[in-house]
Amino acid sequence: MYINSAYLNNSLVDFKDKSKPLVVGSCGTYHLYTRPKLPTYRPKGRLDFQLLYIASGIAHFYFDNKEQDTIVPAGHMVLYRPKEPQRYVYYGNEQTEVYWVHFTGSSVKKILGSYGITNDMRVLSTGTSLDYARIFKQMIYELQRCQTNYPEVLTLLLRQLFILIHRQLTRDHTRKNEYLDGEMSLAMQFFNDNYNTEVNIEEYAASRGMSVSWFIRSFKQYTHTTPMQYIVSRRITNAQMLLETTNYNITEIGRIVGYDNPLYFSRIFRKQKGMSPSDYRKLGQAGKK
Structure with a gap:
């Protein structure tokens, strides 16, 4: 000794x-x-x-x-x-x-x-x-x-x-953050590329070797929103752009951003923006006059 x-x-x-x-x-x-x-x-x-x-x-x-x-x-x-x-x-x-x-x-x-x-x-x-x-x-x-x-x-x-x-x-701590940043950045890119399809959050988490609860918690920590809320936000944002800049009807726009049911699309849009897609388009057109 x-x-x-x-x-x-x-x-x-x-x-x-x-x-x-x-x-x-x-x-x-x-x-x-x-x-x-x-x-x-x-x-x-x-x-x-x-x-x-x-x-x-x-x-x-x-x-x-x-x-x-x-x-x-x-x-x-x-x-x-x-x-x-x-x-x-x-x-x-x-x-x-x-x-x-x-x-x-x-x-x-x-x-x-x-x-x-x-x-x-x-x-x-x-x-x-x-x-x-x-x-x-x-x-x-x-x-x-x-x-x-x-x-x-x-x-x-x-x-x-x-x-x-x-x-x-x-x-x-930096190593952990680098891993988290990398994974959440990949997730955001995947959701951006596939927001208008039927994205299965559980399947995505499993494909990256993560539990769905850990993935959702980490994604929210990284983006301040859940994966599904992020996808809905992308859909509605792109729907706004189409309503403002194209002549596509409401049903077509809903399908482009991932909603086959126009009534459901209108309900989600109203919930997010406080007005229907058609009213949003009218408001935009009135503002241009």
Whole structure:
């Protein structure tokens, strides 16, 4: 087992410090490969925040005082808030390597939020990076050397760690958004090309490997309207253009935009525009005189 840790002012007692926005209290690392087990149990938590980075192997966390463990693999970080019960275990046969840092301050929640770490986040998917380990090791080194202005350096290093976490969280969010944007853009193009046919929303969603409920919810998030409302909007918009610019009769226009039943077309048009297609055409013609 390898262990290396360091503490502000060489004190192992956890503390709360509101005199500065952000204060690093301690930092360290564990690497289990000879010891069979390393458990930690703090039923009342600590006064400060703790961030743990699983660099390799896996760690077992017991959140909310439950007996069932949550397995956290390498490439994740776990954040504990003040007075939150802590219970976690590392096992030697799983080759667990963990870095940790304790910090406090008057603006910790605000600072975390500015880097995309919200109050509901407990396990952060950060990926593995040598940069994470480098920052943790540098914080340990600064705490051990105690050179001039080292508390300020510790704060800067911790903020650098937060920046790297924020970049990773943003990258994951961007990937999800890129997928959503791509799929919804394809859907809009499909509906634009086929608005005047019998479009089956369930069949379209299935053809893209999506559940219909997820597709409708995502489409509405992207366009602020449901797929069917979007199709109806395209039909009525194009019907307006035909009423204004052509001499096609109402039945013909209804068929062109996808309504074989002229009465149903008129009813939908009235519902959308507050008047019948014929009244809309008359209003347009009157405006041109």
